[in-house]
Amino acid sequence: MSHLLVVRDLVKRFGGLVATDHVNFDVIPGEVHAIIGPNGAGKTTLISQLAGELHPDGGAIEFEGQDISRASVPARALLGLGRSYQISQIFRDFSALENVMLAVQSHAGHSFEFMAPVATDAALVAPAQAALDLVGLGSRAQVPVAAMAHGEHRQLELAMTLAGNPKVLLLDEPMAGMSLKESEEMIALLKSLKGKYGIILVEHDMDAVFALADRISVLVYGRIIVTDVPDAIRNNRDVKDAYLGDGEALA
Ligand SMILES: Nc1ncnc2c1ncn2[C@@H]1O[C@H](COP(=O)(O)OP(=O)(O)OP(=O)(O)O)[C@@H](O)[C@H]1O
Ligand SMILES: [Mg+2]
Incomplete structure (x- = not known):
């Protein structure tokens, strides 16, 4: 299966802080790949590098087999990387x-x-x-x-x-600030888009993540500690320790 998006060994530093620490990540056509992790883990920093708003210090980003690591924001948008508009x-x-x-x-x-x-x-x-x-x-x-x-x-x-007309949607916390009813509607909406686009979903709302994701990557201190299917993530000891606490978030 050919990948829509492949991230290889991506590194981004802010001074002494390694906000993206040798990240490997990919999206296959039609999948929802969620990125979860604690505040400050580097989720938005990763999305910004995919959209081209931030430039990596190392590694590469490939879109449909083409190296876009140095492509501008509009060039990436034209190729099909769609970052969500902000209000x-x-x-x-x-x-x-x-x-x-x-x-x-x-x-x-x-x-x-x-x-x-x-x-x-x-x-x-x-x-x-x-x-x-x-x-x-x-x-x-x-x-x-x-x-x-x-x-x-x-x-x-x-x-x-x-x-x-994006091929991959970059969604950074689409449920943020929503009421329960609004987030349920947004989950239903994203479900209706599932399969038509590759979707990278950064979200703290675990109901949304587990309702939508085909795969989940867990980012902690800039590193992806695991990428796996939702059931495996739910039962992963390292994930519980690093992010999901005692598991209450999944109750
Ligand atoms: N422009 C910047 N300059 C310096 N440090 C930055 C900058 N942007 C982000 N950081 C730092 O990089 C780290 C990752 O931040 P980022 O915003 O990517 O985290 P996040 O996972 O999106 O967090 P949240 O869940 O709170 O949105 C944090 O320690 C943050 O303070
Ligand atoms: Mg963020």
Whole structure:
């Protein structure tokens, strides 16, 4: 089976701190590969290197067999690495549809300067509406972002990411700050996307991780201590000691 993404011996240092310590990691087509680990383990640092926002000090990142270690953020996005948009990148006075249209346009390589024409550009409407439909916001297309609930903002971020036609989704804590009901909806949404994309899921919500992951890698102090299927991770003594404590997180 050919891999979508392969990370070899990746190293990132912040001064004396080794935030990514010789990490080996891969994603196969259609799988959800979760990364779990304590606060400060280096999960976000790893995602940022995959997206190209941070440059590694050593090792390599390959996407569909191509070395992308030195590729820019936009170049990686065009190849198919989709990092989740943050709400801070969303225009709150614009409708959900207009925001996704901007994401479609920006992925197509146009400039944000042409914001007025974009609102009337029919070519952007269809893919934007399709992305909204995919995340369950189809009927909310015309609602201004400012009037939407927090959970809907997170769905919108995902729609904007999907608008770029990614092959791998890089999701850093998609359930953060969500109510129980909102996270259940997000889990259902990600389940519906499962198999269509490779998904790297960084998440502290163990219900979400165990509901979604095909494989789980456990990161501790910058090192992956184990990669395995969920049942094996659940019963792994080192994982319990390092992260899951007495196992209560899995109760
Ligand atoms: N730009 C930076 N400069 C210096 N140190 C950094 C920088 N970014 C992260 N670090 C440090 O690197 C380590 C890993 O941080 P990172 O944010 O990747 O952890 P994380 O696993 O995402 O944690 P959390 O679960 O809290 O989100 C931490 O010790 C952090 O303080
Ligand atoms: Mg983080």
